[in-house]
Amino acid sequence: MSKYDRIFDSKQTTEEFLSPEEGVAAIAVISAIADSSIEEVDAEALATVLWDFEVFDEYSEEEITEIVYRLIDIAQADGLGALFNTASAALNDEVVLDAYAAGAIVLLDEDLTIASDKEPFLQHLQKALDIEDEEAQEIVQEIIAAIEEAENGNFGDDDVEIILVQDYGDTVYRSPLANFSVPIPVSAEEGGRIQTQEGVVGFTDDIGSLVRIDYYPIPPEHEEEIDSLGLEEYLQSILVDRYVPQAIFAHVPNAEVRYGEYLENTLNGAYYVLVDMPQGSTISKQEYNGNAKRLDAYRGLLTFINTDFLYIVSNQRSFFNGDKPGTVEQEAEMLKNKILDFVKSIQFS
Missing domain, CATH: 3.40.1000.10 (Mog1/PsbP, alpha/beta/alpha sandwich)
Incomplete structure (x- = not known):
């Protein structure tokens, strides 16, 4: 038994409907809450992180913030398992990798590494989203490279x-x-x-x-x-x-x-x-x-x-x-x- 069974093996459901983009955001919310508590999640900071994702290009930061608050409310009312099941059903092949990336990015520490106590959750998430090991490793490496690029002066997309x-x-x-x-x-x-x-x-x-x-x-x-x-x-x-x-x-x-x-x-x-x-x-x-x-x-x-x-x-x-x-x-x-x-x-x- 794993402490994450309550999320990934849950039979809970919710009457809420999520779009694929909201499903991506939901994975980020779940990742932020899984090893802490709902009260500790900074919705606005999480929205700022998600705003950099290409899948949210058509959304303003205010709209993403509203989505995050709504997802937190669902998690609080119906549980993380219900939120994950609804998010998983909403994700399609075009955004499932973005969902994994959104989950991984909130687990990075200030040294841009996944702390050892966060790795079990990420492994469970990878398995639940049916993502291969090599592909998962590449996603995390791409996230870290993108953050390093942005943190080192906001360079553009050309070769750096x-x-x-x-x-x-x-x-x-x-x-x-x-x-x-x-x-x-x-x-x-x-x-x-x-x-x-x-x-x-x-x-x-x-x-x-x-x-x-x-x-x-x-x-x-x-x-x-x-x-x-x-x-x-x-x-x-x-x-x-x-x-x-x-x-x-x-x-x-x-x-x-x-x-x-x-x-x-x-x-x-x-x-x-x-x-x-x-x-x-x-x-x-x-x-x-x-x-x-x-x-x-x-x-x-x-x-x-x-x-x-x-x-x-x-x-x-x-x-x-x-x-x-x-x-x-x-x-x-x-x-x-x-x-x-x-x-x-x-x-x-």
């Missing part, structure tokens, strides 16, 4: 290369386009990593540091836009209207720009913003229910033009337990100065 600083073989990073070089701002002792893809390099470590450089050759049509709008409005539109929504808002739904400033006498004209990122840090803390939750963070971003390239340089400040941010103006000034100091270390070609 991650190199440990200790393995890089140099203290200076050189752009593959030969347009700049810069001393590596993170250390091997603190788990420093260099993450690169076309047009982007990010420097991260295990203590929450994030310094990132995006760089783009300026196309001819943008030169016309600069002439038409003027440099200040052009840089502002690039950063506030294009880059921040794609690179930050898409990954941190509650993020917002809290401060903006044009620096006319810096770098021949630069635009700077501060973005408030609730639960948007690149590092997480472990919650009392065993789930990992990202820390709150501020991110400063500075955009400017050097020769034929547009640059966006960003830096992050995470708020650990007990940390209290200063005023928006104070935080903006602090991060701005850190970015400007870093930019001074860049050698442009």
